[in-house]
Amino acid sequence: MQNIIDRFISYVKIDTQSDPNSNTTPSTEKQWNLANKLAEELKAIGMEDVSIDENAYVMATLPSNLDREVPTIGFISHFDTSPDFSGTNVNPQIIENYDGNDIILNEEKNIILSPNYFSDLKQYKGQTLITTDGNTLLGADDKAGITEIVTAMEYLINNAHIHHGPVRVAFTPDEEIGRGAHKFDVKKFGAQWAYTMDGSQIGELEYENFNAASVKIKVQGKSVHPGYAKGKMINAVIIANEFLSLMPKKEMPQFTSYREGFFHFYDFKGDVEYAEINGIIRDHDRDKFDARKELLQRVVFDLTERFGDIISIEIKDQYYNMKEKIEPVMHIVDIAEQAMKDLEIEPLIKPIRGGTDGSQLSYMGLPCPNIFAGGHNFHGRYEYVPVESMKRATDVIVKIIELTAKYYNDEA
Incomplete structure (x- = not known):
């Protein structure tokens, strides 16, 4: 050997x-x-x-x-x-x-x-x-x-x-x-x-193997002096955190095995003015994979309804x-x-x-x-x-x- x-x-x-x-x-x-x-x-x-x-x-x-x-x-x-x-x-x-x-x-x-x-x-x-x-x-x-x-x-x-x-x-x-x-x-x-x-x-x-997609969430905030921010500041970090809080908590890598799919968000960076989240979607079942993508798009739509057109999502299929x-x-x-x-x-x-x-x-x-x-x-x-x-x-x-x-x- x-x-x-x-x-x-x-x-x-x-x-x-x-x-x-x-x-x-x-x-x-x-x-x-x-x-x-x-x-x-x-x-x-x-x-x-x-x-x-x-x-x-x-x-x-x-x-x-x-x-x-x-x-x-x-x-x-x-x-x-x-x-x-x-x-x-x-x-x-x-x-x-x-x-x-x-x-x-x-x-x-x-x-x-x-x-x-x-x-x-x-x-x-x-x-x-x-x-x-x-x-x-x-x-x-x-x-x-x-x-x-x-x-x-x-x-x-x-x-x-x-x-x-x-x-x-x-x-x-x-x-x-x-x-x-x-x-x-x-x-x-x-x-x-x-x-x-x-x-x-x-x-x-x-x-x-998994069906796979990458995910990028972008939040465009508005920075204003905190002493005079009422009604004006849009804190991108807070909104990005809210997006993460709406994710299914038990559908993360640390809670899944065998054929169970997941969402995985591995990178977060930002400040008041701009925040970005990067992640991946994985699932062996194609229908469940598509449903995961639809869920993320729906969450972004709901946040847009609440905060205005300041949050966007980009999902790219990687392999099947x-x-x-x-x-x-x-x-x-x-x-x-x-x-x-x-x-x-x-x-x-x-x-x-x-x-x-x-x-x-x-x-x-x-x-x-x-x-x-x-x-x-x-x-x-x-x-x-x-x-x-x-x-x-x-x-x-x-x-x-x-x-x-x-x-x-x-x-x-």
């Missing part, structure tokens, strides 16, 4: 944080550093048709070694990390033979990764964990996925006796800011279907539930499920409480379920990944490729 550890650490040490406020692709110049490294590494291990386009999308081909037609399938991961937490100077720590107790990430700052709080840790007792040093995120989301794809391709190249059809791989920028698939060239990629290696816990297999695009081709999920069972991995088929490049790609004509990459506690200092989970994800990729070749031989 040392090759997996070395490869993963070489990736996470490169800062690739994306920036939602940028209009370029990739959104940060530093993402090119890993994109270029990946393109060169794919060439070095023997992949063909390696390309990197003007937007930093990296693609490559593992040619078929069969003398019959097998569909081209793909594997995709993103190389940017979340803007929610620093990805600069990542200093991974390797915990061998994890004893099941607290892990001190940073003794000086008393930052502890504890199974008493993060109960998933308990299932990895005896395994090798890679953690942060408490100062940054780790980047397993989704450099673990990249590690697994590259390692699987290298394994197949070095083991030519394993029968496989054509395989395409791709690594994308800006997934963490919802733009990972925006400039993905599906036609150039040329796969019938693909899998994103972007899940968490070992065994995860997902083909449902890929379930409706996957269900007509469920054999692609069945193959992944069988691959896990053949490897004695229990498949955990459940909806994603988030999004994935696979959602947008599915609506662009590339059906794309999501498979575990192994990491936990993404986007923060408590992120970690078991090396054994990355090894098992690599095995799943290889097995899916084998089973696809076998499936289409049996079908013939």
Whole structure:
């Protein structure tokens, strides 16, 4: 497993944080550093048709070694990390033979990764964990996925006796800011279907995700000297707070799970003259998703009736539930499920409480379920990944490729 550890650490040490406020692709110049490294590494291990386009999308081909037609399938991961937490100077720590107790990430700052709080840790007792040093995120989301794809391709190249059809791989920028698939060239990629290696816990297999929209509320107030403000001042902060007070209190992320949707308001800034709220809407059910948007518009309308035309709302759909695009081709999920069972991995088929490049790609004509990459506690200092989970994800990729070749031989 040392090759997996070395490869993963070489990736996470490169800062690739994306920036939602940028209009370029990739959104940060530093993402090119890993994109270029990946393109060169794919060439070095023997992949063909390696390309990197003007937007930093990296693609490559593992040619078929069969003398019959097998569909081209793909594997995709993103190389940017979340803007929610620093990805600069990542200093991974390797915990061998994890004893099941607290892990001190940073003794000086008393930052502890504890199974008493993060109960998933308990299932990895005896395994090798890679953690942060408490100062940054780790980047397993989704450099673990990249590690697994590259390692699987290298394994197949070095083991030519394993029968496989054509395989395409791709690594994308800006997934963490919802733009990972925006400039993905599906036609150039040329796969019938693909899998994103972007899940968490070992065994995860997902083909449902949230319908998603962003929300921006703007309130234009009027500032007047408070001593003479009666009947004149319009306090934008107060009105913005009133908007928040009218939101369903139990339909927030901290109170929801499984298929329950939510409203999430994560940014508030303002003063008397102007206030702005940014948030998101999420729901697996399209009708409930639309109802959430209508509720926000109705609240804004009611506030406008009371305070005048000083409050506005902007709602932008971001992506949709890929379930409706996957269900007509469920054999692609069945193959992944069988691959896990053949490897004695229990498949955990459940909806994603988030999004994935696979959602947008599915609506662009590339059906794309999501498979575990192994990491936990993404986007923060408590992120970690078991090396054994990355090894098992690599095995799943290889097995899916084998089973696809076998499936289409049996079908013939």
